[in-house]
Amino acid sequence: MALISLKDVTKIYPKGSRPALDGISLDVNRGDFVFLVGASGSGKTTLLRLLLREEEATEGEIRVAGNDLRRLRNREIPGYRRSIGFVFQDYKLLNNKTVWQNVAFTLEVIGARRSTIKTLVPQVLKTVGLTGKEHNYPHELSGGEAQRVALARAYVNNPEILLADEPTGNLDPTTSLGIMEVLDAINRTGTTVVMATHNEEIVNSMRKRVVELHTGRIMRDEAHGSYDSSRFFPDAEVAARSHHAIGDPNDGDALDRAREAGVAGRRPVQIVVQDGNNSATGPIADGTKGAKQVVQAAAQAVNQGQYGDEGIARLAKSMHSGRTGRYGKVFTSVEDTLTWGKGLGSLESAQEDSNRHEDATAGQPDQGNDSGSDERFRRPATHGGQDRSGQSTDGSGHRGHDKAGTDRDESAKHLQAEHTASRKSRKSAPNSEAARPKPTAESRFQDRQTGDSNSRNRDKNQDDYRNRDRGEKASQKNVNAKDRQPMKNSSAKTSASGQQNKRPDQHSRSDGSGPAESTGKSGQTAGQMKQDVAQSSKQTSNKSRANKKVSMGENHHGVESMGAPPAPPAPPEAPKQSRKSQRDNDASARDEQDDEKKAAR
Ligand SMILES: Nc1ncnc2c1ncn2[C@@H]1O[C@H](COP(=O)(O)OP(=O)(O)OP(=O)(O)O)[C@@H](O)[C@H]1O
Known part of the structure; x- marks a missing residue:
């Protein structure tokens, strides 16, 4: 019964x-x-x-x-x-x-x-x-x-x-x-x-x-x-x-x-x-x-x-x-389910599989030999690994599936060896990107549990904020330094307002190799006056460019503000330029009138 x-x-x-x-x-x-x-x-x-x-x-x-x-x-x-x-x-x-x-x-x-x-x-x-x-x-x-x-x-x-x-x-x-x-x-x-x-x-x-x-x-x-x-x-x-x-x-x-x-x-x-x-x-x-x-x-x-x-x-x-x-x-x-060891990232395991396959193929003395455990490297791991009687062709004597992994012990040893190898390679290149452990199902789970990935993101954001903060402070420092700089002379002003924007002619000016400085308004000639007007216009233009850059820096991360290459020179400001030309024209007109008066006399 x-x-x-x-x-x-x-x-x-x-x-x-x-x-x-x-x-x-x-x-x-x-x-x-x-x-x-x-x-x-x-x-x-x-x-x-x-x-x-x-x-x-x-x-x-x-x-x-x-x-x-x-x-x-x-x-x-x-x-x-x-x-x-x-x-x-x-x-x-x-x-x-x-x-x-x-x-x-x-x-x-x-x-x-x-x-x-x-x-x-x-x-x-x-x-x-x-x-x-x-x-x-x-x-x-x-x-x-x-x-x-x-x-x-x-x-x-x-x-x-x-x-x-x-x-x-x-x-x-x-x-x-x-x-x-x-x-x-x-x-x-x-x-x-x-x-x-x-x-x-x-x-x-x-x-x-x-x-x-x-x-x-x-x-x-x-x-x-x-x-x-x-x-x-x-x-x-x-x-x-x-x-x-x-x-x-x-x-x-x-x-x-x-x-x-x-x-x-x-x-x-x-x-x-x-x-x-x-x-x-x-x-x-x-x-x-x-x-x-x-x-x-x-x-x-x-x-x-x-x-x-x-x-x-x-x-x-x-x-x-x-x-x-x-x-x-x-x-x-x-x-996705390994709970012992650290598991393998799928890319890592695919890479190691392909390496192993290459090693195995390279190490085979006789490619034509159909018997033995090397069979699994030549045949896809499908049902084709069995003969008609269902006998496994891997030489183990077991009937049934011919999956490339052999028995549980071998799988365990094999996965542990892979894990050890990947740990070793990580150890040998601790700072490289590849050396960083790949996120496994387990680590992802732990991340979820501990909020690590959130905290990593948080850290990254905080770094970004810190960098940006530093950049803003640095930019602010530049502005303050410029504001504090005594307006001793035009070259010093240029230097304070925008070192990075200096052009070769400005450098030559600041190191004293340029044309002689004016000696004062009372002794100015018309040419010197013209030169002064032009220089003042340039300085104004530089100052406005430097200010523009600082304000741009405030809209970007500090890294960009601090280390960015000099911005291309701003186009000349049309109204100022026309006033300058106007003044130049007036001065030359006055000169011509004086000359004419002298000649008439
Ligand atoms: N306590 C209950 N009250 C009402 N209906 C139920 C109850 N328990 C199971 N059922 C219903 O009985 C049917 C069979 O459910 P059962 O749990 O035996 O299925 P199962 O094959 O074991 O499913 P699973 O593989 O998901 O466990 C289902 O339609 C289910 O909704």
Whole structure:
């Protein structure tokens, strides 16, 4: 008999415009690993909530581990829920308890002995990679860490069934892989896992049973399914991905049918529990009996990388491909989601990729050799990396995706090496523009958190204001200096009013090499007077130009005011020029009259 059984189940929420689940029937056997896939709103969460008895079915029959959920009394519900592990996307941790207390609490409520708790909690925390975080509260954890606490809590008492609703929904690929490793190990101890997900890579790599929902109905149920089915989505790309995912580049559905008929296919490697009583060998009576051995066995499997039926190995290989599923953008690219190290700017990584490609090509002794791991440098990282049997051509022996990155460890080493190299290059040229760290998703996030980019902009603006202020002050200083300059003589006046505007003739004047200065109005000749009038006109013109420049400087940044090249000479001022000519004409007329008078005499 099936461990989980639904018959014609319909769920209509009070405010629902259509049934969330519409007459579905489904059987899940002990030890199964089932992926629930389907578009947002198709009813995956509703199905899990019915199984957890958070909601009641409107119609139909649900049986879980011998319990008819319609007949479950209210007081029996907490006990029933404790026999089921569950992991939800939003973690649902107890915020006032530490990591240790959150996990221990699960055992306390089922009456586990203190000694059992002391043994199991560190064991399970080690399995999910949280050793050292025991005393942190949920708000002191990252999303990935919080999810791992939820996972530890869900299986510490070795439940028969583990329900997971998008447990990797908020996590980066590496952390998601870790979560899937643990779920896979738990499943191999005999625990039945039902997991709702939008993650195409996980579903396609693990090749487990796939149940697809669409507007509350089951539209697909395959024993070794892919995320997308070519049968239901007759699209060339979907077909290719689907066939590839289940290991046959020509007809995945046919292979699947063959597996169902027992002609082909592999069974997952079970984790054998020594001296224990796990759900593979028999039901657990009190919730802790056998849990110690099961938890230890799962921990061992995870820590020693026993990949079972290669699903996790395939996932490790393809996890960093950054592909998104048909249902959208839930799975962002690795550059945007890396949480360890500093991440890589996409330009930086593209550059380093191309360098690596050149190095690899240069280092290849035999370009014609088709075998071996260098294959990935000659072929595009597409499905073409597999032969017809689905065997990877990278020489690793793993079936599945042939993404250029190899397994998780290599990816991690590789990215860390890149990170170190980019840090080194930044160190060697600390002042260059290129040496500045490129903004990563993480730094941008931190900038948003701390307001750094705002403060950087603020600093820049303040610098601009300071420069402008300096410029204005400098310009003002020039004006003041000019105003304070005693009007000793015309050359000194010229010098004070506009050093930068000096023309060669003015320089020669100020250094004394020019024509002799006038000796006073009483001794002036007409020529000297003419010269003085002309000079005075020039000075007036220079002064007005200098003033003009200062006032222009006030409208610009100080840098421009202080260091800008001299402005081109202003055009002569017409009225002054005409007055000067008038005076010149009058003087020469007077001279001529005098001459005429003298001659007449
Ligand atoms: N409490 C509720 N009251 C009314 N309608 C609800 C309630 N919860 C879910 N629904 C509706 O039921 C349908 C199925 O929702 P459900 O959350 O099960 O979808 P899902 O497949 O899990 O979506 P997602 O992938 O976005 O989590 C949706 O149309 C949703 O609006």
